[in-house]
Amino acid sequence: MNTGPNGESVTLNYGGSLRGQVGYAYDRFLPYVTGGVAFINYNGGGIQTFPGPIVPGADYSGTKAGWTVGAGLAYAFTDHFVANVDYRYTDLGSTTFDTPAAGNGGTEVKLKENAVKIGFSYKF
Template identity: 30%
Template sequence: MKKRVIIAAAACCFATPAFAEDGDWTGAYVGVSAGYNVSNSKSATTLSGNWSAETAGRRDFVIANSAAKQSVKDANYGVQAGFNAQIGEIFVLGAEADFALLGGRTSYNRSATYAPGAPTAPTTYTFENRIDPKASYAVKGKLGIAIDKTLIYATGGWGWTRAELGADISSSANYKKASKLNHTFNGYVVGGGIEHKFAQNISARIDYTYTDQGNTTYQTSYVTGSAFQSPAYGETIRQDLKMHQVRVGMNFHF
């Protein structure tokens, strides 16, 4: 009986340092991730130039109908790298950079007729808004609580998203305008997640981030064949981008 107790105690002594080592989060890491991305974008139009010569009713009609709310929902996949420093028994400070390719795009099309009444003939307008997110990347700080091999953490930092934007307007009176912009948005990122070590150097995690990427402005241009000539009428598009990302990942720790 005594022999069994001594063997069990010795086993615990040897196992404890190994377990503690597995649960130590200090060090660098690299990994891969994949998940689901929701990109929300709102756009609004400001009129200028010869639009001032049109009636207030027509201007309000064009402004109201050219506004758009769009959402792109698709997969994302990428890589991350960072460094953690465990302070004391439970607290972990860290920094991380990540990059992700974003799938999906959307195009919002609609037509509406402005009919002020005689003697002015009705005019049908067609509007199109597009957004195509391409890639996102971010640098973030990390604050976490380690419970042995599990790390619960919050993150915050700055992110960038490269996207292609567009807005077109045309009418039955042969008014044709179009725009296209490749733009890199930027704004704050906040989020959090949970990570678990399955071995000393291998962990898996799931995390969520929200980023407000701010907004940008761009102008439409006349399309060949339009009955109007630049710069008679002008439209300025103001468009923003906000994103939600959920990702699962695997990390290799050094």
């Protein structure tokens, strides 16, 4: 959840992606690229206290779909223990929600993410 200075908030309910992954193994190293479709579901709202009277903020919710691409590297320390690190960029476009107290009628939020993940796995 992300809360603004005037009490507005945005909550990510769920999200995910469906991606393909292509790589080539060099001994115990596996560099790879990945890409596919991504989605999120979010909601928010709150009280806006811009100059003037305190007014209820508009409640909003939605589901957005977009795309994601990335690259990573996996390394097999043993035949069973593997560690990996990857970077992924996700672009879900933007959304606009009503903010009548701001005087412009709406606020646009760009839904983009840069993520670095580190993982460990054990193969049985």
